[in-house]
Amino acid sequence: MGLLALALGGFGIGLTEFVIAGLLPQVSRSLNVSTAAAGWLISGYALTVAVGAIGVTAATAGLPRKPVLVGLVALFVAGNLLCAIAPNYPTMLLGRVVAALCHGTFFGIGSLVARRLVPPERASRAVAMMFAGLTVANVLGVPFGALVGERWGWRATFWAITATGAVALAAIAVLVPGWAGRVSGGAGGLRAQLRSFRSTQV
Template sequence: MGLLALALGGFGIGLTEFVIAGLLPQVSRGLDVSTAAAGWLISGYALTVAVGAIAVTAATAGMPQKPILVGLLALFVAGNLLCALAPNYPTMLLGRVVAALCHGSFFGIGSLVARRLVPPERASRAVAMMFAGLTVANVLGVPFGALVGERWGWRATFWAITAIGAVALIAIAALIPRWAGGAGGAGDAGGAGVGRKADLRSQLHAFHSTQVWLTLAATALGYGGMFGAFSYLAYTFTEVTGFSSTDVAWLLVVYGTGLVVGNIAGGRGADHNRDVTLLVSLAGLAATLTVFGLLASSRPAAVILVFLLGVFGFATVPGMITRVTDAAGGVPLAASANVSASNVGNAVGAWLGGLVISAGWGYAAPLYVGAGIVGVGLVVMGWAARGSVNGDRGGGRGTATGDAVEAQRS
């Protein structure tokens, strides 16, 4: 039940991230701002996630993690409440920033709590369960926002998300055991609880590990390649494949369904052999993007390939998070840094995709750029896997955190 509570929190946070895309025209008209200004409600959120994931986790170092999760969801509720009540654009943007502050730390800290709730050999599947809420939100977010916004107005969407956040807050407070949400520190995933300053210092010390940085780099490159292509898929579908603009919505649902499948498969695979799963997923993602570029003019191929893009793209998520936290000795800051790395990758990938379109290379070009970025990520992941075979922390199954907890509980 604790995992379901975390998944519900992830669902609410995912809705907040994705729902705005379907509401931008309504918000722009309602607050009397330009489309470009309304776009900052998306980019401002993403930038806040990238910075806030590390800043909030560092600021709460050494504190019990269950109360932190409850506090983060309270922040989430407050941010969405501000959006629902916003009388003007600055208040709306502030609400988005407040809600975004909880995003990275919730998934970073929540992933450590999730894996404490299960036996060590199911660690990556537990993380996948928490992220299932995010993947389902990706499938439902845009159509949910558009439907509710069209029927009752865009503010009703944020009222609904506020209510979901409140339910998730209560569920986590009631269902997460105290032993699973203790204070976490370096080498102490089970939560023995050390002093805040010492814990922050030890968490920062964990970043001396080469495996941590290689895993963060592989995360950023994998995400950057996928989202660099995904950011322009609507143009690829309409300008290259020949779909109508009304077809884009169901095609994105196909992509989101792939995310759900990839999340489940990636969690199971990572618990069996994490590095092999990550290497296969990145190789599959690079191959999918390349073939997608070659066959972008074919409608049947585009439907199949956008599904595979979601599958291989998100299959890396559970394994990357358990890998980076194991390499860092179970510190929460590493898990949150992984979320920041993915958002940095998203921003850089989208920027590079835009550059090739502006250079006149066509709307299929971001697919090839994405394949190249993921290819570099595959090389980095191969280097990391080779290092783990030679004895560095980070490879194998996601068991370091779970082992620490088992030792504490016994």
């Protein structure tokens, strides 16, 4: 059940990342900005994922992983709630940035936790199951989210994503055991994280 909770978190994050592409015309009209400016709701998210993941991962490297996962999903919920109620474009962009801060670190920590929930020989399958949430978001969630936006408005889509995040938050808090998120003694900060770049494979 813990793996399903992680997969649900991945589903919500994948949904919020990609569904905005089909809603840009609506968002731009509603917030009175050009389509090009609205495009920053995609680019700003992506840039935050790329840059923010390094800092967030380094800042949380030595902390117990389950509370970090819960905090990351709470950040995701807050960001999407901000998008759903955004009265203007700057608030909408801020919501996208806040939601994006959890993205890279969630999948990194979630993968480690998923591996510990199963016997070693099933670790790869567990990680694949967690990432299946992201796949389902792309294949089914994004078209459905766009359909919701077309029928009830783009804010309805973000309300649905917020609700999905809230369910994922509760599921992770209840179903992911604390022992799966304990940090080994080798965890380190930013310097330890950056040492990975010495590897030619990385």
